[in-house]
Amino acid sequence: MAINEDVMTIIRILNEEGFGVLAGDVMVEISQGRDQRELDEESLDTEKADYDAREPIAPEDQLSAAMQILHRRLVAPAKALAEAERLLGEIGEGNPVRIRFVDPVEGTDRLVTARDDNPDFPLGRDDIGQSDVADKLEKLLARIATPRAIV
Amino acid sequence: MALSSTAETELRNMLRAFRAAHGPTAVPNGDGKALEAWLLVKIAMDARRTGHWTAELRRGDGSPLPAGQPFDLPGGPSQLRPSNPSGPCFVHLEHNLHGTRLEIHGSLQWKGRSDARHECDVSVIPAQIAERLRFNGGGYPHGLPVAAIECKDKTGDGVLDETRQTLARMFDLALITAPQGIGECRIFEASTNSRWGIRNTTYRGLYSTGTFAIARAGNFQPGARRLATHYYIATLDSIYAASGASVGELMSRWRMTLAGITTF
Numbered sequence: 560m561a562i563n564e565d566v567m568t569i570i571r572i573l574n575e576e577g578f579g580v581l582a583g584d585v586m587v588e589i590s591q592g593r594d595q596r597e598l599d600e601e602s603l604d605t606e607k608a609d610y611d612a613r614e615p616i617a618p619e620d621q622l623s624a625a626m627q628i629l630h631r632r633l634v635a636p637a638k639a640l641a642e643a644e645r646l647l648g649e650i651g652e653g654n655p656v657r658i659r660f661v662d663p664v665e666g667t668d669r670l671v672t673a674r675d676d677n678p679d680f681p682l683g684r685d686d687i688g689q690s691d692v693a694d695k696l697e698k699l700l701a702r703i704a705t706p707r708a709i710v
Numbered sequence: 711m712a713l714s715s716t717a718e719t720e721l722r723n724m725l726r727a728f729r730a731a732h733g734p735t736a737v738p739n740g741d742g743k744a745l746e747a748w749l750l751v752k753i754a755m756d757a758r759r760t761g762h763w764t765a766e767l768r769r770g771d772g773s774p775l776p777a778g779q780p781f782d783l784p785g786g787p788s789q790l791r792p793s794n795p796s797g798p799c800f801v802h803l804e805h806n807l808h809g810t811r812l813e814i815h816g817s818l819q820w821k822g823r824s825d826a827r828h829e830c831d832v833s834v835i836p837a838q839i840a841e842r843l844r845f846n847g848g849g850y851p852h853g854l855p856v857a858a859i860e861c862k863d864k865t866g867d868g869v870l871d872e873t874r875q876t877l878a879r880m881f882d883l884a885l886i887t888a889p890q891g892i893g894e895c896r897i898f899e900a901s902t903n904s905r906w907g908i909r910n911t912t913y914r915g916l917y918s919t920g921t922f923a924i925a926r927a928g929n930f931q932p933g934a935r936r937l938a939t940h941y942y943i944a945t946l947d948s949i950y951a952a953s954g955a956s957v958g959e960l961m962s963r964w965r966m967t968l969a970g971i972t973t974f
Contacts, residue, residue, distance in 0.1 A: 568713050569721070576725040587866070594867050594931060613867070631865045631927045635950035636744035637732055643744075643751040647781055650754060650765045650801070657780040658747050663788030663798060663817070692731040696724045703717050 560615035562589050565622045569629075569703075581632055585625050592616050593624075626704040630697065637693035645688040655688030742863030745949065746831045747783055749859055749925060749960070750816050753832070754801040756961045757968055764804045768813075770797020772844060784817040787829040790840055792848035802837060810971050811837035812856060821850040822882030823889070830879075832859040834921075836906040839899050846901040853897035853907075854883045856974065857921035857967055859960070865928040868945070873934040876924055877941055884916050885909060896974060907974045917942040919974055921967045923960055925949040 562570070566589055573582035592615040616624050640658060647656035713721075732744075757763040767775035771793040775781060784798045791797040801814040813835050819827040827850060834857035843849045860876050862868060888894040888909060896907025896916070910916035923944035924930075930938075930945045938945045944963055946956035 565713050568718065572718060572721055572725070576722055577729055578725060584864070584866070591866070594929065628865045631950060632863065633728060635927065636742075636748075636863060637728070639748035639950060640732070640744040643748045646751045646755045647767060650751075650758060651767050651775065651777070653777050656767065656775070659780045659782050660743050660747075660785035661782040661798065663784035663786055663791070692724075692727050696728055699720055699724050703713065703721065 560590070560592070560618070562586065563618045563621050566625045569622075569625050581629070584632070585628050588628055589616055589621050589625060623704040626700045630700055634693045634697045634700065637696075638690045641688050641690035641693070648688065657687045742831065742861035743783075743785070745861040745863050745925060745927070746816050746859075749861060749949075750783070750801070750814055750832045752957065753834075753857070753859075753921075753961070753964050754803065754814050756964060757803050760965060760968065762806055763968065764806060766802045766804075768800050768802045769795045770799065770844075771795045772802075772841065775799060786817060787819050787827070788817050789819055789827075789850050790815070790835075790843040790848055793844045800840075804837075805971070808972055812971075813837050813840045815840075819850055820855060820883055821852045822879070823885065823887075824882050826882060828879045828883060830855055830858040831861040833857065836897060839897055839904055839906050842899050842902050842904045846899075849899065849901060851897055851899055852883075852889065853885050853895065854880065854916055854920065855897070856971070857964065858923075859921070860924040862924060862926040862928075864926060867928060868924065868926050868930040868934050868947075870931060870933040870937060873924065873930075873937045873943070873945075876922075876943060877937065880917060880922065880941070880943075881913065884913055886911065886913065886916070914941060919967075919970065921960070921963045923963070925956065925960070 566585070570582045570586050573579070573585065592613040594613050644655045644658055647658070648654050754765050758765040767781060769775050770791055773795060781799045788798060798816070803812040803814065804810070815833055815835060817829055817831060818833050818835070819829050820833065821827055833855040835851055835855060839851050843851065858880075862872070885896060886909070889898060892898050892903055893905060894909035895905035896909065898905045910919070921944075922942060923946050924938065925946040927948070927950055929947045935945045944959055946960055949956045
């Protein structure tokens with residue numbers, strides 16, 4: 560089933576803003592559709608459990624499906640990371656602890672390295688244990704998923 | 711119909727802000743780094759909450775993480791680095807009664823029987839093995855981890871081939887036969903021939919001891935779930951769901967692993 564114009568716009572924006580992998584994933588997932596089966600333990604042993612049963616997503620449902628994908632791929636991980644920083648604070652019996660992803664050999668912060676490689680790369684993390692940016696994105700995705708965002 | 715220009719502009723601005731806030735490791739590329747960090751910390755916290763384990767944040771040389779310092783996780787696959795305070799951090803667990811000590815690491819590579827390296831997104835290693843490696847120039851642990859969690863930051867359905875990959879990794883890591891020159895064990899490190907745990911003669915028997923899981927933002931196809939279930943690999947779908955059902959299942963398995971750790 561063809562991807563509708565709104566979702567194609569979202570895909571184009573994702574690609575242009577440096578989220579090319581996510582743009583590709585949205586296109587694939589909306590095109591392939593979803594496996595809507597709810598198989599219980601018994602039916603898992605039947606032959607039908609083995610075939611690919613993804614069904615296309617109807618055009619009117621595609622935008623909200625795309626927003627769900629963005630939520631799971633952007634908002635939820637960012638909130639989870641913030642929670643992890645708060646939990647590390649609890650383990651350390653102190654304030655939330657910043658989590659950094661470093662080059663395993665050099666020990667350099669990959670976020671800062673990205674800035675070094677490209678001076679235009681923006682840098683402005685939330686406070687440790689906070690997810691303000693993700694919270695704002697979550698609200699925006701919810702608004703876009705509603706018809707009011709469309710003129 | 712088209713998205714309003716206002717919505718388009720807002721989305722662009724928000725995506726730029728998001729990239730600025732979270733950088734290349736949080737921008738989705740399939741690595742699932744945020745998911746990895748989250749589950750690593752969740753199982754550490756859960757061990758602490760049992761009241762039987764003490765959890766401590768440690769630096770790359772094994773010393774406690776000083777207050778105010780960041781908790782650095784490897785941004786890619788990594789061996790256990792030689793002792794160095796600026797190396798990747800980990801969580802150290804110690805049982806309050808029998809003194810068993812474990813370490814929880816992110817992106818640690820383990821070596822299999824074939825000598826191939828296998829990255830485990832989150833893995834739990836006996837502290838005595840990790841320390842031998844750390845203080846003998848670094849390297850790769852051999853064998854089947856106490857716990858290993860595969861993190862898939864994907865919303866699509868997990869297919870059978872993906873589970874086959876996880877199972878192939880576990881197949882290579884399982885020391886069903888005693889490693890030559892080492893003797894029977896579950897885990898060893900080669901520089902000092904240190905061993906930990908007991909050998910199991912069957913794959914399923916070995917996999918039934920420990921916590922093994924694939925965590926996905928999305929769902930699993932039925933065939934993938936069936937294969938994983940047979941080999942005691944938990945299929946944790948919709949891992950971010952507010953219900954917390956998949957996280958709860960992981961913690962349940964993890965607590966059983968911790969409770970039985972002296973029998974490993």
